[in-house]
Amino acid sequence: MKDFFSDRTVWITGASSGIGEALVYEFVRGGSRVIASSNDSAELKRVAESCIGMKGSITSLPFDLSESAGFDEMVGELIKKEGKVDLLLNIGGISQRALIKETPLWLDRRIMEINYFGTIALTKAVLPYxxxxxxxxxxxTSSISGRFGFPLxxxxxASKQALHGFFETxxxxxxxxxxxVxxxxxxxxxxxxxxxxLTASGKEHGKLDEGLAAGITPEKAAQQIIRGLxxxxxxxxxxSKELLMLKIRKYLPGLFFRMAGRMKPM
Ligand SMILES: NC(=O)c1ccc[n+]([C@@H]2O[C@H](COP(=O)([O-])OP(=O)(O)OC[C@H]3O[C@@H](n4cnc5c(N)ncnc54)[C@H](OP(=O)(O)O)[C@@H]3O)[C@@H](O)[C@H]2O)c1
Structure with a gap:
C-alpha cells in the first residue's frame, strides 16, 4: 500500500499557527512535500525553520484568504512549479466575539470572505488540476458551531455552516x-x-477564552485529523468531550437550546 505521507504534495492554509501549523509538522515529518500558506510571511518562515531536518520539504506561499480575485493565477503558477496538489487542507479561518445586534454588516461580510469565500475560491482554483x-x-474546516448557532x-x-453545503455538493x-472530500x-x-x-469594532478579542484553554492541543488535533483522513x-x-454537543443538537434539540441559551456569552 502506498505510504500516506510520502510522494504527496500537500497544500495547507492556516499554516502559521494552531491546527494548520501542527498539521504542517505531521506531514513534513512524514515525508510529504508541503506548501504552507497564511497571510503572515514571518510566521511562515518560523514554521519552515522548525521543519529543518525533517524527512519531507516545505515551501511558503503567503496570501490573504480575503483576496480571492488572484487565486486562479496563483494556483496556475504553483502548479507550474510543483506539478500537482494531492491534498488541499483548507484550515485558515477567523472567529468572532460579537452579538448580532452590535455586529456591523461589513464584519459579517469580512468573516464570510475569509472563512467561506476564501476557502471555496481556493478549492475551485485547485479542483481542475x-x-x-x-x-x-x-x-x-468547519467547527462545532458549524453544526449549530452559538452566542457571539x-x-x-453561518460561514462554517455554509461550508458543509458546498463541500457535500x-x-x-x-x-x-x-x-x-x-x-x-x-x-x-x-x-x-x-x-x-473579531469583536464588533473589528478589533481582535485579544485573549485566550477559558473554554479553549481547556481544549486539546493542536498536536493532538492534528493526529485526530490524520487518523480521519x-x-x-x-x-x-x-x-474531546465538548463534541457531545453535536449529538445533543442532533438528537435532543430541546435540551441543546436549553443548554446553549443558559451559557454565559464569552
Ligand atoms: N481552535 C479551535 O478550538 C477551533 C474550533 C473550531 C474550528 N476551528 C477552526 O480551525 C481553523 C484553524 O484555526 P486555529 O484554531 O488553528 O486558529 P489560529 O491559531 O488562529 O490559526 C488560524 C490560521 O488562519 C490564518 N488566517 C486567518 N485569517 C487569514 C487570512 N485573511 N488570510 C490567510 N490566512 C488567514 C492564520 O494565519 P495568519 O494570521 O498568519 O495570516 C492562521 O494561520 C479555523 O478555520 C478555525 O475556524 C478552530
Missing amino acids: MISNGGGHVVA RSAYS LLLEHKSDNIK SVLIPGRVRTNISFHA RKNKREIPVG
Whole structure:
C-alpha cells in the first residue's frame, strides 16, 4: 500500500499557527512535500525553520484568504512549479466575539470572505488540476458551531455552516473524478483562534477564552485529523468531550437550546 505521507504534495492554509501549523509538522515529518500558506510571511518562515531536518520539504506561499480575485493565477503558477496538489487542507479561518445586534454588516461580510469565500475560491482554483491529475483530496474546516448557532458567533457559525453545503455538493458532483472530500469539525483546540477573533469594532478579542484553554492541543488535533483522513472520513470531529454537543443538537434539540441559551456569552 502506498505510504500516506510520502510522494504527496500537500497544500495547507492556516499554516502559521494552531491546527494548520501542527498539521504542517505531521506531514513534513512524514515525508510529504508541503506548501504552507497564511497571510503572515514571518510566521511562515518560523514554521519552515522548525521543519529543518525533517524527512519531507516545505515551501511558503503567503496570501490573504480575503483576496480571492488572484487565486486562479496563483494556483496556475504553483502548479507550474510543483506539478500537482494531492491534498488541499483548507484550515485558515477567523472567529468572532460579537452579538448580532452590535455586529456591523461589513464584519459579517469580512468573516464570510475569509472563512467561506476564501476557502471555496481556493478549492475551485485547485479542483481542475486535481481532476486532470486523476484525483485528489480536499479538506475544509468547519467547527462545532458549524453544526449549530452559538452566542457571539453569528457570522462565524453561518460561514462554517455554509461550508458543509458546498463541500457535500463537491463530494457528490466529483466522486467519479476521484475527488475525496472531508470536513473537519473541531470543538475546542488550544490555539490563537479566540485571540484573533473579531469583536464588533473589528478589533481582535485579544485573549485566550477559558473554554479553549481547556481544549486539546493542536498536536493532538492534528493526529485526530490524520487518523480521519487516512480512513477518508467525510466528517472528522476533532476535540474531546465538548463534541457531545453535536449529538445533543442532533438528537435532543430541546435540551441543546436549553443548554446553549443558559451559557454565559464569552
Ligand atoms: N481552535 C479551535 O478550538 C477551533 C474550533 C473550531 C474550528 N476551528 C477552526 O480551525 C481553523 C484553524 O484555526 P486555529 O484554531 O488553528 O486558529 P489560529 O491559531 O488562529 O490559526 C488560524 C490560521 O488562519 C490564518 N488566517 C486567518 N485569517 C487569514 C487570512 N485573511 N488570510 C490567510 N490566512 C488567514 C492564520 O494565519 P495568519 O494570521 O498568519 O495570516 C492562521 O494561520 C479555523 O478555520 C478555525 O475556524 C478552530
